[in-house]
Amino acid sequence: MxxxxxxxxxxxxxxxxxxxxxxxxxxxxxxxxxxxxxxxxxxxxxxxxxxxxxxxxxxxxxxxxxxxxxxxxxxxxxxxxxxxxxxxxxxxxxxxxxxxxxxxxxxxxxxxxxxxxxxEAARNIHTENFHAIEKKLGQLKTVQGAEFTYSKYSSRYDLVLEGEEPNVFSLKYAGGALQDLGVYTVYDAVALFGMPEEAAYYPQLIRTGVDGKGTAILQYPEYNVTLNFSKITNSHMTSEIYGLKDLIEIDDAGEINAVIYIDDDRNKQVIGNTIDENPMLPEVEDFARVINDPKNPQNKHDYDYWRQLSVYVNKLIYNLRQDAHISFVGEKK
Missing domain, CATH: 3.40.50.720 (NAD(P)-binding Rossmann-like Domain)
Incomplete structure (x- = not known):
């Protein structure tokens, strides 16, 4: 143990x-x-x-x-x-x-x-459903971009509307939508497509100075990937990865409870619908596997990949914040 x-x-x-x-x-x-x-x-x-x-x-x-x-x-x-x-x-x-x-x-x-x-505890990339996306993406003949959406209204926003400043909506505590739900969409994009050549962020700022919601556009050599996320609204839009006539449909870019492949003739095939008893269980199992046997070749490979991915995600999120001129309290000190 x-x-x-x-x-x-x-x-x-x-x-x-x-x-x-x-x-x-x-x-x-x-x-x-x-x-x-x-x-x-x-x-x-x-x-x-x-x-x-x-x-x-x-x-x-x-x-x-x-x-x-x-x-x-x-x-x-x-x-x-x-x-x-x-x-x-x-x-x-x-x-x-x-x-x-x-x-x-x-x-x-x-x-x-x-x-x-x-x-870094980014639970979405450790799930069986995410691995199903990775596998199917590798089988697409053509890839023409994606749109990832993850928007959930935070009960903490009620406190903001009442004049308070909870941590998750505070510049002092490095809060905001990009720093929370947005991280899941950034992980989706970077894990599936790598680092973009250019990136821009268009936030909707709220009273406390943080981004309550926003849209990021990631530019790759042959296509764009759009990220939509929010803590001040709800959205029931699916996320999609575009082939030519076919596509991969994801129920939610953060939770990833259902993944469907839709072929050229609009036939639907469920390729991922595993719902874990606890959404954090897959990452817990992965972390334990590496901690218990770090020298195992597969474990070392996975660990090195997750560590590098964390660096890339950090870089992209930071660049998106800089593009939107969002600075946290004490950040420049």
Whole structure:
């Protein structure tokens, strides 16, 4: 069993813990929270043995070998850096880091500590349905671009409308639609098509200064890929990858619960409809596989690919933000 420590006690952390319980490959031992009672409540609910409110004590005294970081985006870099320096494997929620400088520093630190493993928790690319898309895409005779849509109204936006500034909609905490749901669509594009030659972002800014929704256009040599994402509206539009007369239809660019191939004659074939008991289970299984046997050739190949993909995604998201002139508080310091 892989001993796990966690930073963050929100709903996404609970979903991750529920996933590790299903996998039976991780054992939650340590919980960090700024608030003692919050840490103790979460630990008691999930069977952790120890709690911390001091981050340094968490890393120096905590009985764990891998840490899952699900704090506000702006805190990921400092916490991941501390983890690597203390020899802990890192699983960090997407987006891993806010700038290319932060990503470069983490990559350099990983190179200096080759025994430490780093994963960005982008769950969509680990699913069977995503692998079905990859396989079918390789079989298309012609590829003419794609459109990926992932829009879900956030209940936190109600607080914005009431005059508050929750973390996910705050420049101070590196929030916004691109930094949240947009990451899934960027991962879809980069994992399937590689890095674009050019990229532009057209955001809809809200009162707090972040992007509530937006459209990104990625230019490849022979086609474009369009990304649509929002945290202030809902959308039921499907996502599509275009062949010549045929196409791949995806129910949702983030969840990816159903994938259909539609041929030249409009005949439909379901090529992916696996719905996991917990949407984070596939990535948990993948991370555990690599942590338990990092020298296995296939595991090493997968790990190197995920690590490089994380770097590419970070670069593209950063470039999109710069194109839209969105800067986070303290980013230039």
């Amino acid at each position: 892989i001993k796990l420590g966690i930073i963050g006690t929100n709903w996404i952390t609970q979903q991750f813990i529920d996933a590790i319980k299903l996998s039976r490959k991780f054992d939650l031992t340590s919980v960090y929270s700024r608030h003692d009672q919050t840490a103790k409540t979460f630990a008691a609910k999930n069977g952790a043995q120890e709690t911390f409110t001091d981050l340094n004590a968490f890393f120096t005294k905590g009985q764990f070998e891998t840490v899952y970081i699900a704090s506000p985006n702006s805190l990921h870099f400092e916490q991941a850096q501390m983890a690597i320096q203390h020899g802990k494997n890192v699983i960090v929620e997407k987006p891993a880091f806010s700038t290319q400088k932060q990503m470069a520093k983490i990559q350099a630190l990983l190179d200096e500590n080759p025994q430490v493993l780093y994963f």
